[in-house]
Amino acid sequence: MLVNADLSLRALVTPHQYQWTASPQAGVERVMLDRMGGEQARATSVVRYAPDSCFPHHPHPGGEEIFVLSGTFSEGHKHYPAGWYLRSPPGSSHQPSSAEGAVIFVKLWQMQPGESRPVRIDTRDxxxxxxxxxxxxxxxxxxxxxxxxxxxxxxxxxxxxxxxxxxxxxxxxxxxxxxxxxxxxxxxxxxxxxxxxxxxxxxxxxxxxxxxxxxxxxxxxxxxxx
CATH class of the missing domain: 2.60.120.10 (Jelly Rolls)
Structure with a gap:
């Protein structure tokens, strides 16, 4: 799948243009901002978790970057309200979920292979x-x-x-x-x-x-x- 895949070109997606599509997991939807590939893709997305939705534990061979826009996003027993920035390097894994629901900005497969340091920042600080x-x-x-x-x-x-x-x-x-x-x-x-x-x-x-x-x-x- 190719969505705004030519990185040399300008791209714009406004909230009025959001097209929510189902993910492989029930209760989790996404807006594809740019994408190159199928379920394992170099992708930038807005992802929406319904209350009490979750993904099974899974790896991120290419790393994952998240900014929590609303609600509370969770990884196992760690909870990240709106304003948290999470950066998980290539080779990391997690079990994401949201009890109350959440909207997050997500970038996948966009980190340098040598990156190894996880980052967790509360921008409300x-x-x-x-x-x-x-x-x-x-x-x-x-x-x-x-x-x-x-x-x-x-x-x-x-x-x-x-x-x-x-x-x-x-x-x-x-x-x-x-x-x-x-x-x-x-x-x-x-x-x-x-x-x-x-x-x-x-x-x-x-x-x-x-x-x-x-x-x-x-x-x-x-x-x-x-």
């Missing part, structure tokens, strides 16, 4: 945030290739002050706008290398998930399997 140039930043992950962070910015702030070597943006709170188009909470953009001076925070400001660097060095499913 104010000590995780720094302030610079009028905006707040919560670093989530960084290596020689990619940088992942949350940023809170005031109304009218430009998301990218200069050129970017490709980027992914998920609107977590507030909204973004670009000329006449508004991107509300839940909108996902994938941007090829370039400059984006017209992409700014909306009238109430915005909190966004930002990932940069990874599109210039994409990990293939075959490479992640090695």
């Amino acid at each position: 104010v000590s995780r945030w720094t302030v610079r140039n009028g905006r707040q930043c919560c670093p989530l992950f960084a290596d020689d290739i990619e940088h992942v962070r949350l940023e809170r910015m005031p109304a009218g702030a430009i998301v990218f002050s200069g050129p970017v070597d490709g980027a992914e943006v998920l609107v977590v709170e507030g909204s973004l706008r670009e000329r006449a188009q508004a991107y509300e909470r839940g909108s996902w953009l994938r941007l090829p290398p370039g400059t984006y001076p017209d992409l700014v925070a909306g009238s109430s400001g915005a909190c966004v998930y930002l990932k940069t660097g990874h599109l210039a060095n994409p990990v293939s499913l075959a490479a992640a399997s090695c």
